Ligand SMILES: Nc1nc2c(ncn2[C@@H]2O[C@H](COP(=O)(O)OP(=O)(O)OP(=O)(O)O)[C@@H](O)[C@H]2O)c(=O)[nH]1
């Protein structure tokens with residue numbers, strides 16, 4: 248079985264897509280810089296980019312070097328601005344096509360005049376949103392996960408999001424997925440060897456047996472990646488549940504962390520009934536804080552429902568802050584009875600009212616944070632600790648599956664592997680190879696190596712014009 252041949256098939260699938268989409272050879276142009284700056288950047292990509300540059304700047308400068316140029320309207324000859332002209336011949340450009348860049352003064356009239364002059368050159372048209380990146384993908388300059396990483400990088404709101412997006416934009420996830428796919432294709436080739444050499448007695452059983460440990464290892468890696476919430480934590484924000492007994496000060500804590508009055512506070516136990524969620528940037532990290540009903544024997548049907556919801560949401564959290572009222576007693580010995588996988592920190596609240604040093608059972612010692620939700624004492628330390636917790640979680644050896652699209656592909660691939668593994672001994676070689684092929688296909692869709700025409704609009708719609 249020729250592995251080269253297999254990947255050649257998928258490569259030609261990409262090429263066919265590329266030809267279909269870029270055919271016609273339009274040259275596109277757009278303002279690629281944000282509005283309002285002193286300098287604006289106009290980018291051009293396509294076969295006429297060099298000619299357009301000559302038409303405006305008078306000549307095609309040396310590749311990849313900035314040249315000062317007077318920019319003139321190609322028809323009237325009027326000087327529109329003076330700026331820097333750059334020439335990036337394909338295929339070693341960002342889009343893989345011939346590209347040109349004009350760095351001009353950022354004034355609205357200047358930008359409109361120069362862009363108008365560029366578009367007056369025959370064969371040029373305005374770029375659509377994400378079209379530069381789309382061409383880069385279609386010309387094999389980046390895979391889909393990199394394109395998505397780039398969109399995330401541009402949209403990053405927090406530093407943690409920026410770091411993760413950067414890793415994806417520069418191909419870390421794509422490389423990992425391609426590695427999975429290559430290993431899967433190798434395993435599939437082994438199984439197919441059984442089909443091709445069915446008459447030679449010793450080959451089939453042997454080749455199949457060789458493939459199995461690889462498929463098991465792949466399935467395990469996919470499941471680990473799927474179970475890993477790091478990506479979701481950074482992209483959607485860590486879910487932090489605030490739980491505790493009634494009147495511990497949970498709502499006061501959420502108000503203090505959010506720095507506004509989001510929850511009702513009162514000295515009446517059982518004030519909070521429903522879940523209350525606030526999304527915020529906590530020291531550079533996107534988080535969702537959830538205030539919950541105090542956990543106790545409910546006194547009414549409404550409270551019982553609130554407590555049921557509180558328990559359910561706490562079970563989904565990435566981190567649980569168990570708020571304890573220090574003024575009610577300095578020592579907390581008993582671990583609260585909640586079912587959750589996430590780490591649970593003890594937040595000892597109301598230190599302003601605690602007599603003497605608070606003390607805790609030894610099992611708590613490592614994760615106790617003493618605060619006062621009303622005076623603000625200890626809150627900066629708590630915020631910092633939450634930040635470190637999220638950083639430590641989010642930054643691991645392998646970049647995680649951050650998008651629903653990535654998770655869906657990985658889950659689909661894993662479902663086929665699981666089916667193959669459970670029926671390994673009974674399935675025909677053909678059927679077994681087919682399951683592996685479907686798994687490889689699902690992974691290929693993640694990077695865009697195969698069958699993604701229908702996905703492109705969805706992925707590139709996220710970009711703005713000029714990107
Ligand atoms: N002195 C002091 N009082 C506090 C502190 N935090 C909360 N309180 C008071 O404790 C009482 C209960 O506060 P809440 O924030 O409503 O407590 P909760 O845990 O949300 O209560 P439930 O929603 O009823 O479960 C209120 O009277 C608050 O003003 C604190 O750090 N110091």
Ligand SMILES: [K+]
Nearest residue numbers: 494513515518
């Ligand atoms: K209360």
Ligand SMILES: [Mg+2]
Nearest residue numbers: 497498518519
């Ligand atoms: Mg409350």
